[in-house]
Amino acid sequence: MITRLSALHPSRIDLSLDRMHGLMERLGHPERKLPPVIHVAGTNGKGSTIAYLRAILEAAGLSVHVFTSPYLVRLNECYRLGAAGGGKLVSDDELRGTLEHCEHVNAGNPVTIFEIETAAAFCLFAKHPADVALLEVGLGGRLDSTNVVETPLASVITPVSMDHMEFLGDTLTSIASEKAAIIKRKVPVICAEQAPEAMAVVEAQADRMRAPLHAAGQQWHVSVERGRLVYQDDRGLLDLAAPRLFGRHQFDNAGLAIATLRAIDAFKLNIAAYETGIVSAEWPARMQRLASGALVCQGPQGCEVWLDGGHNAEGGRVTAAALGDLEERVPRPLVVIAGMMDNKDADAFLANFAGLTRHIIAVPVPRRDNGMPPERLADAARAQGMRVEIATGVDTALQRLAALAYEVPPRILITGSLYLAGPVLAANGTSPE
Structure with missing residues (x-):
């Protein structure tokens, strides 16, 4: 329909x-x-x-x-x-x-x-x-x-x-x-x-x-x-x-x-x-902690997974501030898995995270013809001095992180678009009600 x-x-x-x-x-x-x-x-x-x-x-x-x-x-x-x-x-x-x-x-x-x-x-x-x-x-x-x-x-x-x-x-x-x-x-x-x-x-x-x-x-x-x-x-x-x-x-x-x-x-x-x-009050995909689920299980053991649909410079700023508060309370290495739409300013969005992480994994937004190519998103991250990888999806990115040796399990933020957040919730089995 x-x-x-x-x-x-x-x-x-x-x-x-x-x-x-x-x-x-x-x-x-x-x-x-x-x-x-x-x-x-x-x-x-x-x-x-x-x-x-x-x-x-x-x-x-x-x-x-x-x-x-x-x-x-x-x-x-x-x-x-x-x-x-x-x-x-x-x-x-x-x-x-x-x-x-x-x-x-x-x-x-x-x-x-x-x-x-x-x-x-x-x-x-x-x-x-x-x-x-x-x-x-x-x-x-x-x-x-x-x-x-x-x-x-x-x-x-x-x-x-x-x-x-x-x-x-x-x-x-x-x-x-x-x-x-x-x-x-x-x-x-x-x-x-x-x-x-x-x-x-x-x-x-x-x-x-x-x-x-x-x-x-x-x-x-x-x-x-x-x-x-x-x-x-x-x-x-x-x-x-x-x-x-x-x-x-x-x-x-x-x-x-x-x-x-x-x-x-x-x-x-x-x-x-x-x-x-x-x-x-609840509002999914806005600094939402994914404590369990099919997708979360694919990440490193003991990791924190957060989901946020922020997609512009100001949205990135408040998300980065929230992550900064978390880091002050419980320090963990941060990895950002990001996918964005093609009409968004990736440079302005990612600049907010430059002081928090050096590790970005760029992914496509599923089933969206107007999604930003991960290669372009990766270029924006490199311009911020970040170490960048490209993965075919959030699941692949989490599996890749699970294969790494962390002294402290990482904090993982999945962000960049509500159109990315939706498939993440669906894959994790935590659909909004």
Whole structure:
């Protein structure tokens, strides 16, 4: 079915809202029948922020629909239907039926695969009652198919950095402009800490739309104190346990989720919901420790295996910082197994790891014609002064490492793309639920 739906438009990505508006009209405007929406854009941290939002809201007893992208192993991961006691991924039959309905109503008109997937989310969420719907922008914001939602409860902007320049522009200002275009008139906008040029764009758009702005470092603050998350705004201070998700950046993502829910007048959540949500939120392939599994067993005995879908310079920076924290606690030799997509900046990504490891193994991204050739990735690693090998896959790389003699079992990071992380989870037998 995915192959058939992909053929409805010659390009996988063609940013425009015209086709989406037409499809919404033919479907009877399901985007106007959604539960109250929290709309999330940004370059990095969108999925983690949504995971915190969902976990906190569910801890408060609310039902939450969630639409995120891309999926790691199967398309169902993009659609979580809210229910009392916690949501669940949409079933195969209901997803197939909804996509076929959208395809039938579309009647052969040009539409990208992501547009029809988004339309399916709106149909599903309009059909099933819930208290809140969380929508993740797929690419950019201004022309993203989720941006047909006219009046969300809140607009959220996670950290903005350089990525997808071929679609969004080659300056931070232009990229921020695309992201900030999800801000709607008089709808509160909650913004993570940004580079000054990105923050200036968000502030100007919020002012233009008369949208109340709640910005990190200004209207709210989050910090780490004695290993705990401390959040503060004009309503008071929350002293919470640390997030389960690993890395200093996860304190910032959790803080953004807290700020969002405290900025929405409709929510009056108690501290227990925040505490429970922060410590229970999960988000696969974001500094995820793979403690066991079929793939892990192929690596050196006693090794640590971590999986992270970071794929741009900023994503690499926060992953490297998390690895630095690990190294301070429990020193181990680090090996990075990396595979990237062809449109990514391998030099900027790998530069983050130059001070942590000298050993890179470049692999292809499975089943992706637009994956970066491992030879090119290897050249980028060599330019950073790293010792580079090329392997035919992650399994081969792990087997090669298992044949080496380590005094201390290594710490292995598999990274570079969510399109690499998905097959890794599938091969390891740890598919997301």
